[in-house]
Amino acid sequence: MMHIIAGLSGLIFGLGLILSGMANPAIVLAFFDVAGNWNAALLWVMIGAITVGSIAFLVASKLGHSYLGLPMHLPASRKIDKRLLIGSFIFGIGWGMAGICPGPALVLVGTGHTEIFIFIASMLLGMGLFEAMRRKQ
């Protein structure tokens, strides 16, 4: 059951990205281009997602475990540290360069945009580098 939910969640997430326009890197870049032809779509996507998501998190905060009896894995860290700031800074540069973040990147695999494999391969390399670095510490 847990695996069905995971698959459905991924599928629905992707359909939401396609409908909202967020699978199209050009629309994301237009949100960032405040000095050009600005497109507010990303902001509206976030408003919609947070409106629904906040209800779920409110419900979840009152649950001891999930509806399937699984433990709730919520991030415990509240630290605003160098790691958070530098990581988000590096992520922001990459996001601004192509207008692609990890969710839409995976959706673009299924749309047949083969150049996305370059992005995916180097994204996996970046994640692997982080993991190697973490293990050394």
Next chain:
Amino acid sequence: MVNLDFIPWPALIGGMIIGFSASLLLLFNGRIAGVSGIVGELFRWQVSEVNWRIIFIVGLIVSPVVWQQFFALPVIHIEASGVMLAIAGLLVGFGARLGSGCTSGHGVCGLSRLSLRSLVAIMVFVITGAITVYLIRHVLTA
């Protein structure tokens, strides 16, 4: 009369669908729908954790195929060159893991749970993204 014409409905409804997907994963599986975490933690290869992560990823990948059973795909345009895609991917993958999240984890889920940490992360990456686009489009190519 309230004028609702200015609201981009596909963006708003698409966002709500994304929020619904994150709600499913949270309420049933107890997990945060943060794509960089779901992918990145595969590198730790904890056997009991591998399957649901891969199935979630497969769901994302097949979503355009399912979409096309009902509608035509919207126009999708990747502007960045191959070299730019390679550099951008590396920065996105490494940065999201170092910063503990990307647009979905910090943006959708973090803000939904009123995490100050996520709000700071989003402000950093949206501002950095905007500066990057400004430099690429209006300074370097001017």
